[in-house]
Amino acid sequence: GRLPAAAAVAALVQEAHARYRGVADGKVADYIPALAKARPDWFGICVAGTGGAVHEVGEAAQAFSIQSISKPFVFALVCQALGGGRAREAVGVNATGLPFNSVMAIELNADRTMNPMVNAGAIATTSLAPGANAEERWRFIREGLSRFAGRDLVMDEEVYASEAATNQRNQGIARLLWGYGRMYSDPEEATDVYTRQCALNVTAHDLAVMGATLADGGVNPVTKERVVDAERCKRILAVMATAGLYEQSGDWLYEIGLPGKSGVAGGIVTIAPGKGGLGVFSPPLDEAGNSVRGQLVTRFLSERLGLNLFASQ
Ligand code: GLN
Numbered sequence: 001g002r003l004p005a006a007a008a009v010a011a012l013v014q015e016a017h018a019r020y021r022g023v024a025d026g027k028v029a030d031y032i033p034a035l036a037k038a039r040p041d042w043f044g045i046c047v048a049g050t051g052g053a054v055h056e057v058g059e060a061a062q063a064f065s066i067q068s069i070s071k072p073f074v075f076a077l078v079c080q081a082l083g084g085g086r087a088r089e090a091v092g093v094n095a096t097g098l099p100f101n102s103v104m105a106i107e108l109n110a111d112r113t114m115n116p117m118v119n120a121g122a123i124a125t126t127s128l129a130p131g132a133n134a135e136e137r138w139r140f141i142r143e144g145l146s147r148f149a150g151r152d153l154v155m156d157e158e159v160y161a162s163e164a165a166t167n168q169r170n171q172g173i174a175r176l177l178w179g180y181g182r183m184y185s186d187p188e189e190a191t192d193v194y195t196r197q198c199a200l201n202v203t204a205h206d207l208a209v210m211g212a213t214l215a216d217g218g219v220n221p222v223t224k225e226r227v228v229d230a231e232r233c234k235r236i237l238a239v240m241a242t243a244g245l246y247e248q249s250g251d252w253l254y255e256i257g258l259p260g261k262s263g264v265a266g267g268i269v270t271i272a273p274g275k276g277g278l279g280v281f282s283p284p285l286d287e288a289g290n291s292v293r294g295q296l297v298t299r300f301l302s303e304r305l306g307l308n309l310f311a312s313q
Pocket of ligand 1: 067068101170198
């Protein structure tokens with residue numbers, strides 16, 4: 001099926017914004033110092049249908065760094081380049097049930113694989129990107145994410161510099177994986193490329209279009225360009241459903257019933273397969289690092305637009 005009629009979607013997007021605008025819970029991330037500059041009242045929502053229609057409200061054009069929302073899209077590009085079998089075997093696809101930057105998750109799994117939605121698996125995924133060196137791998141990722149968005153995405157230099165100066169933990173994770181044979185190119189370079197990919201600026205509008213591309217079997221519904229094969233999309237959506245919101249992925253799937261992915265700058269992307277993508281931006285986060293208003297809006301719209309994948313009608 002498709003999304004409900006355009007006027008109904010537009011009205012619900014407006015209603016979601018009005019409903020949750022006043023919510024003041026959560027805290028803007030500050031472990032990456034530059035992120036602390038975000039305004040807690042920024043609030044943008046965008047829905048993009050697989051037919052190409054886009055509905056948005058609030059600060060849907062405000063730029064923010066994509067952070068962990070880059071992870072499913074980079075995994076999709078790497079699966080496309082290497083074959084899904086190879087990527088799965090190299091990175092793993094099981095949920096960790098642990099925070100996104102967990103080292104214990106690596107130690108607890110006998111074969112030391114993770115999943116591409118947490119830092120360890122995401123850095124391993126980035127280390128697999130095709131290219132003779134870090135510069136080429138970075139270009140592959142930036143250009144690929146830009147195709148998902150349908151426009152040229154640019155890195156936020158300040159966010160990159162801020163995270164590069166404070167990401168010793170991610171460097172440690174990459175080295176640990178290297179020691180276990182689970183990094184596939186130089187760990188320092190891979191961490192640097194990963195830090196760059198996380199600092200790419202997007203908007204809620206971009207997230208909706210990127211999500212709609214996964215919803216549309218890999219074809220960007222606005223530019224009509226095929227970014228990845230449909231065969232990849234369903235696999236990426238499966239791993240988002242089980243691990244997209246870190247240790248709260250079970251709660252998310254229970255309430256919302258859709259694959260989604262959050263980032264610490266306050267974005268969340270959600271995919272309604274065959275129907276469309278939802279992008280929400282609101283910087284204040286809960287304890288797990290997921291946008292508070294982003295989750296509220298997504299739950300509301302999943303229910304009111306009838307998107308839950310587990311609903312029988
Ligand atoms: N760049 C961030 C990090 O690696 C991304 C984390 C996130 O968005 N959850 O810590």
